Amino acid sequence: MSKTLLSADQLVALYEEDAALLHGHFLLSSGLHSDTYLQSARILQYPKHAAQVAEAMVAGIPEALREQITAVVGPAMGAVIVAQECGRALGVRAFFTEREGGQMTLRRGFALEPGEAVLVVEDITTTGGSTRECMAVVRASGARVAAVSAIIDRSSAGIPDFDGVPYYPLLRLPVQTWEETDCPLCAAGSQAVKPGSRGLR
Incomplete structure (x- = not known):
């Protein structure tokens, strides 16, 4: 990992620099409405920025826990690049879950070993719904979720609880x-727009 890691102010500045911090009227994947939207894909399109963000994410996990992690998993689409870059920073394999028939699952030959420690990542967390679905897939494989991380936690109702799993946004x-x-x-008569890879983000 690089010696210079992103501070909170630098991360916000990066979102602003890449036009990824938007203001308006948005419909989020959770079904909630908001006047602020974080379009992480605009950050992640730049490999240098994606690497900086991922290095800072994994550095925020305590070393003893970090050393247990053997795989990184994130839900498609938003966390595909995040998982890849966190895996690179940790020196472990990385892959993603995706929906099939409306259910989150592992496809493409991706597999976890029973008992291995997994870091589940997201780009942005609001309610934590997609993260919990991803965690369920990891657990169904026999692996364990060692930690959860996200680039930004934007939840306004308090920090999400991931069944007691340590969470490091x-x-x-x-x-x-x-x-x-x-x-x-x-x-006021405004129409919510649906940004993001799934229309609903």
Whole structure:
């Protein structure tokens, strides 16, 4: 890992530099509405920036725990590059889960060994739903989730609980979110847009 790691301020500056911190009226994958959107793909399109972010993510995990990790897994699509770069930083293999018939699963010959320690990663966490689905796939394979990490935790309802698994987001950046029925932007006549790889992010 590089000696100089991203600080919280530098990470926010990087999102701003890459036009990845957006303001408007957005519909998130959780179904919530927000006036702020973090488009991590704009950061991750630059290999140098992706590597910097991943190095800082894994450096935030305690060394004793970090040394146990033998694989990194993240849900497609948002965490594909994140998993790859975290795997590179740790020197372990990396792959991703994806949906098949609406269910998160491992495909493409990806496999985990029973008992091995896995780091589950995300780009952005709001409610933690996709992360929990990914964790369930890891556990169903017989492996264990040793830690969870994300580039940014934007949850406004407090830090998500991942069944007691240690959680190390690189940055906590709570943003305002609303249920559609309570959204003041909708009440003002604004139409929510659906950015992201799945339309809903």
